[in-house]
Amino acid sequence: MLEVIQPYSIFGKNSAFLLLFPLFTMETFPLDTIIPNCKMGRLMSRPLVCVTLRGYTVDDVLKDAAVATAAGADLVEVRLDFLWAREQDIDATTNGANADSDTDSRGPKYVPPEIISQPLESVDIDAALESLKQGIDLPVVLTCRPERQGGYYPGEEAERIEVLSSAISSGVSWIDLEIDISAESRKSLIEATKGKTKIIASLHSDEGPPSASEIIQDIEDSSDMGDIVKLCYNTSGRGDGLRLFEASWDLKETEYDYAIMGSGWGGDWTRIHAPLLGQALVYATMEKGFHLSRQGRINASDLQMAWRLLEYE
Numbered sequence: 081m082l083e084v085i086q087p088y089s090i091f092g093k094n095s096a097f098l099l100l101f102p103l104f105t106m107e108t109f110p111l112d113t114i115i116p117n118c119k120m121g122r123l124m125s126r127p128l129v130c131v132t133l134r135g136y137t138v139d140d141v142l143k144d145a146a147v148a149t150a151a152g153a154d155l156v157e158v159r160l161d162f163l164w165a166r167e168q169d170i171d172a173t174t175n176g177a178n179a180d181s182d183t184d185s186r187g188p189k190y191v192p193p194e195i196i197s198q199p200l201e202s203v204d205i206d207a208a209l210e211s212l213k214q215g216i217d218l219p220v221v222l223t224c225r226p227e228r229q230g231g232y233y234p235g236e237e238a239e240r241i242e243v244l245s246s247a248i249s250s251g252v253s254w255i256d257l258e259i260d261i262s263a264e265s266r267k268s269l270i271e272a273t274k275g276k277t278k279i280i281a282s283l284h285s286d287e288g289p290p291s292a293s294e295i296i297q298d299i300e301d302s303s304d305m306g307d308i309v310k311l312c313y314n315t316s317g318r319g320d321g322l323r324l325f326e327a328s329w330d331l332k333e334t335e336y337d338y339a340i341m342g343s344g345w346g347g348d349w350t351r352i353h354a355p356l357l358g359q360a361l362v363y364a365t366m367e368k369g370f371h372l373s374r375q376g377r378i379n380a381s382d383l384q385m386a387w388r389l390l391e392y393e
Contacts (some may be wrong), residue, residue: 098314120318125332125351126393127339127354127362130221132382134367136162140208142215147366151380155219159361160243163203165232168194197234205243214314216298219253221280229258230282230343241265248272256280256310259302266305280339280361281306289313289342295327299338308360310339313347315376321346326355332358339363347376351383355392 090351099264111333131148133156135141189359224243225231234241241261248255248269257269273279278375281302289295295311302309315321320342326342337360342348343351354362364380365372372378387393 083281086169094197094343125355125358126387127359129380130155130157130363132157132159132363132365136166136209138163138215141212144366145216145218146377147230148380149218151366152198152384153218153380155221155246156216157221157223157256158216159231160205160208160222160224160247161226161231161233163205163208164198164200165172165195166198168196174342195232197232200235200239205246213250213252221254221256222247222250222252222273223256225284226257226258228260229282230286237262237265241269244269246271248277252277254280255276256282257306259283259305259309278308279306280308280310282310282312284312284343286314289315289323289327291316292323292326292330295323295340298393299327299331299340308337310361312341312343315342315344315347317345319346320344321349324350325357327363328357332356337361341375344376348373348378351376351378352386353390353392354381355387356390 100371131153133144135144145156206209224233224240226233226240259281279318298311299309324340337359339347339359341347350357351362364379366380368379
């Protein structure tokens with residue numbers, strides 16, 4: 081059982097302070113270049129930083145890609161399902177500016193924007209893929225998340241599989257394939273990669289994380305479905321965060337390539353300490369704001385600063 085010092089007992093219930101809290105010490109090595117961890121052909125455990133791009137149009141995505149490139153991202157994720165979504169404007173006071181009734185011990189309550197789905201025919205996916213290919217210099221992960229895993233793609237599963245097939249045909253570096261895709265569809269998509277497009281086998285659960293041993297079993301069971309296994313659970317506090325941390329700690333000496341994280345309080349711990357935990361890939365954002373901690377997310381520049389402060393690189 082991994083014993084971890086509880087940062088809350090010192091700093092209070094704000095996981096942002098965890099950025100400056102060295103839970104462990106570790107020997108570091110000079111890096112002249114970005115060197116992936118040993119499982120991915122790297123010298124030490126410096127994970128790849130993948131920035132999930134913002135925007136509901138191709139132009140907005142390309143603008144965020146330029147910012148991510150300047151911030152030192154190793155690769156970027158394009159959520160194709162976002163092309164079929166639009167953000168509904170909400171009153172600024174809803175997210176805490178005069179919302180005393182929406183506060184708790186961890187600060188103002190963050191209310192996510194309402195997302196409105198767009199008609200399936202509103203997006204020319206082939207044209208979008210070509211523009212993305214021409215406009216992004218970094219390696220790209222293409223994702224088309226279904227509604228069952230928190231995404232916004234409005235069509236049927238068969239149509240979504242066609243989108244993923246088109247994404248692979250575009251020659252993209254990485255494709256995200258959910259673990260729960262049918263075996264027949266998965267087989268055809270894997271064959272379409274021809275060994276040139278790498279695969280992230282992903283699971284986004286709206287439930288809290290199970291025990292560390294069950295998380296480890298999920299990684300083991302899914303390890304043959306992709307080059308990296310990505311698990312994201314709905315976290316709600318330090319107990320959940322520590323379960324993810326413990327699972328990652330126990331996995332760090334194994335042969336598996338994985339990315340484990342949460343989508344709520346405590347979900348950013350495994351991102352912040354990813355080099356220590358041997359994670360292959362860490363997802364970040366160029367978005368800024370205190371609400372990111374509530375969502376288990378972290379700004380890419382803040383993440384890399386934390387790694388330097390913690391002497392992880």
